[in-house]
Amino acid sequence: MGGVHDIGGSPGGPIDRGQHEVEDWERLADAINGALGAKGLQSTDQHRRAIESLAEYRDLSYYERWVAATEKLLVEKGVLSSDEIDERAAEIQRRWNGP
Amino acid sequence: MSNHHPHEETGGTTSPYAARIRAIEALLLEKGVLTEPEVQDSISYMEARSPANGAKLVARAWVDEDFKELLLSDGKAAASELGMDPEHPAEFVVVENTPEVHNLIVCTLCSCYPRAILGRPPDWYKSFAYRSRAVREPRAVMREFGFEPPEGVEVLVHDSTADVRYLVLPMRPPATEDLSEEELAGLVTRDSLVGVNVPRAPARTG
Amino acid sequence: MTFEPGDRVRVLPAEKPGHVRTPDYVKRKAGWVEAVVGAFPNPEELAYGLSGLPERPLYRVGFLQIDLWDDYTGPAEDHLYADIYEHWLEPERGTT
Numbered sequence A: 001m002g003g004v005h006d007i008g009g010s011p012g013g014p015i016d017r018g019q020h021e022v023e024d025w026e027r028l029a030d031a032i033n034g035a036l037g038a039k040g041l042q043s044t045d046q047h048r049r050a051i052e053s054l055a056e057y058r059d060l061s062y063y064e065r066w067v068a069a070t071e072k073l074l075v076e077k078g079v080l081s082s083d084e085i086d087e088r089a090a091e092i093q094r095r096w097n098g099p
Numbered sequence B: 001m002s003n004h005h006p007h008e009e010t011g012g013t014t015s016p017y018a019a020r021i022r023a024i025e026a027l028l029l030e031k032g033v034l035t036e037p038e039v040q041d042s043i044s045y046m047e048a049r050s051p052a053n054g055a056k057l058v059a060r061a062w063v064d065e066d067f068k069e070l071l072l073s074d075g076k077a078a079a080s081e082l083g084m085d086p087e088h089p090a091e092f093v094v095v096e097n098t099p100e101v102h103n104l105i106v107c108t109l110c111s112c113y114p115r116a117i118l119g120r121p122p123d124w125y126k127s128f129a130y131r132s133r134a135v136r137e138p139r140a141v142m143r144e145f146g147f148e149p150p151e152g153v154e155v156l157v158h159d160s161t162a163d164v165r166y167l168v169l170p171m172r173p174p175a176t177e178d179l180s181e182e183e184l185a186g187l188v189t190r191d192s193l194v195g196v197n198v199p200r201a202p203a204r205t206g
Numbered sequence C: 001m002t003f004e005p006g007d008r009v010r011v012l013p014a015e016k017p018g019h020v021r022t023p024d025y026v027k028r029k030a031g032w033v034e035a036v037v038g039a040f041p042n043p044e045e046l047a048y049g050l051s052g053l054p055e056r057p058l059y060r061v062g063f064l065q066i067d068l069w070d071d072y073t074g075p076a077e078d079h080l081y082a083d084i085y086e087h088w089l090e091p092e093r094g095t096t
Helices: A024-038 A044-052 A062-076 A082-097 B016-030 B036-047 B051-063 B065-073 B075-081 B128-133 B138-144 B181-185 B190-194
Strands: B091-096 B101-106 B154-159 B164-169 C008-011 C030-040 C056-064 C079-085 C089-091
Touching: A024 A044, A024 A062, A024 B016, A024 B036, A044 A062, A062 A082, A062 B016, A082 B016, B016 B036, B051 B065, B051 B075, B051 B164, B051 B181, B051 B190, B065 B075, B065 B091, B065 B164, B075 B091, B091 B101, B101 B138, B101 B164, B128 B138, B138 B154, B164 B190, C008 C056
Parallel strands: B091 B164, B101 B154, B154 C079
Antiparallel strands: C008 C030, C008 C089, C030 C056, C056 C079
16 A cells, blocks of 8 residues: 555545635745755655655644654754754743743 | 744744744754745745736736747746746646646645745645545535536546646636736636636626 | 557556655556656655666556546546656556
8 A cells, every 4th residue: 555645546525625824834844945955955855755754644734744854854864853953842832832 | 033933922822843843943044054044035935926827827828829839838938938937847737628628636645736836735735635535536526616517528637746737727718808918817716727616707897 | 768658558556665656546557658748867766865867757647537446426538647657657458
């Protein structure tokens, strides 16, 4: 059987035609992906492969998959470590949650 | 300092991945892997692209037979002629609706879309429901968008499995002879460029 | 290029690990070469940072929907195109 992403012809429910407002973090996910690609630091094919390998594929939204895949590639290439991303993300989240 | 944070900083509930991508951005900037201008350029790139570009290509093709021929044989050259910047190396192919054939575009494997022309795809295009059903029951999908091809029209589905991005050139609606190119472009919806339905009819006068 | 427009082809059933761009629903199915798209580096290898060279021929392959799905309810003329790499195709001989 094909991978988790290989869903052409699978059963599917009604199509939700609603459109959510693109959030700033989603714009940023797009931009980081584009900027890394423009510099040759990752390719579309690598990013797709990383998305397809996510265990949480079905549980994540489109841009959540993008972020998870970008992280996977950056760690794979030794550019960033999961630990430092964890740490910084926690700091940022604390700042947002307020005092 | 990038100023694109306002939504999350007001503390609205959002994804845990929001903090993650902010963290990734901050670290990449600190380490000099990316620069602020590079990130900003990338944001601007996407913001500059919208379905209006697709509408322009279609309207020009409706009024100019030579342009239409170019659009169908070399989509990138046609887009460049109208000042758009279709990206390399993906191919850009425009498929024409005719009285015999109605086209529908999908990417079952991921959601490939001609983003370099049209910007971000709509949420429904990226949904599991669309990706799984469009290839198997295109007519039922189009019915959900309020469209039924006339009797005798074939439906042709294009699955963008490799690096070709597709755009549908819809048929020009009837009773539009007196419309300007700009007014014609106003009839071309994003959904009609994917093929789930067809362009708007012109507004009736009187 | 091994195939020309009009050639009957069948998609291989291969179950390859890693990144492939041949969807499951066309595997084992017979169709025709509608067009030669061109030659491109192999995405299966590009996905892992390899060069993907030599370039592989890519074809637009047409299938009748009634051949793809047992339960297709639309007209027999309805069809589908998918862009498939040469190494996923074999010639389909004879008539079905």
